[in-house]
Amino acid sequence: MTSEFDVKYVVRNHSLPKFKSITHIGGELSSGDRWQIPVTEAIDGIQSGRFAFTITRKEDQPEPLMVLNHPLYGPILKSRFDGREPESLMTLPEHVTSLF
Numbered sequence: 001m002t003s004e005f006d007v008k009y010v011v012r013n014h015s016l017p018k019f020k021s022i023t024h025i026g027g028e029l030s031s032g033d034r035w036q037i038p039v040t041e042a043i044d045g046i047q048s049g050r051f052a053f054t055i056t057r058k059e060d061q062p063e064p065l066m067v068l069n070h071p072l073y074g075p076i077l078k079s080r081f082d083g084r085e086p087e088s089l090m091t092l093p094e095h096v097t098s099l100f
Helices: 039-048
Strands: 003-007 009-012 022-028 034-038 051-058 061-070 074-079
Touching (some): 003 022, 022 039, 039 051, 039 074
Parallel strands (some): 003 051
Antiparallel strands (some): 009 022, 061 074
């Protein structure tokens, strides 16, 4: 059975190229608990059918995320409305994690 999650924020590594800079995606469960997963694990989960992710940019209109094999960056996450770059993910707020 596929587990579905709505992505609300991203974690970036600003030392990486723009479209590879998103290292994690995350959101909130209906219970109020937060979740966060590395993009590589999300890609594996989508490809295996274990996970499904959406982005809700417009009220009640979730956009499914899919995996695109980008010629320069390898597998990346994008919505079906994006071109060859993951613009939908780039518009999400950045979650800054604290080291302390």
